[in-house]
Amino acid sequence: MNGMYLAYRCPLCGSEECGNDANAGWDVVTQSSVLLGAFDNEWCNACGDVRLEEFTITDPVRIAVIDQQRARLVVEGAAHDLLAAARDALAALCDQSTARRKGYDVLAHDRLLAAIALAEGRSAP
Incomplete structure (x- = not known):
């Protein structure tokens, strides 16, 4: 497939083990949690709360x-x-x-x- 491949990482340690807070709900059809919404608070597993940086996978x-x-x-x-x-x-x-x-x-x-x-x-x- 063509296009850009974007990801996020911690600007302090470079880890991609990061994310942002979100709200999930239960889907009875798939019997799994589904994303209902994402929030602005971003974090790194190693560094805590940080503003993540977007980068292109090459x-x-x-x-x-x-x-x-x-x-x-x-x-x-x-x-x-x-x-x-x-x-x-x-x-x-x-x-x-x-x-x-x-x-x-x-x-x-x-x-x-x-x-x-x-x-x-x-x-x-």
Whole structure:
């Protein structure tokens, strides 16, 4: 993926083990905490309250790891569409004559290509 890779670090010790105060709530659907809001108070685990500095990540190895993690999130986000498209394609394969007659084969084909494009981070063909 292209673009800038921003991060925050402590201006005193250079650590990236830092953050800011936030408010979280419970999401019953995902069964996990979700961020509701972030506050201005910033801190470093080692130095305490500090004003963090933003910096650009330029290390190609670290950028590659970030890109891999982003790609995985894209695929995970597309999983529902991929599964639905695969079900449509399977149904069209199981009853090919009806699928062709009703145009379901073309629909399943197009939906599968669109879902694959989404999972690959591209726009649908």
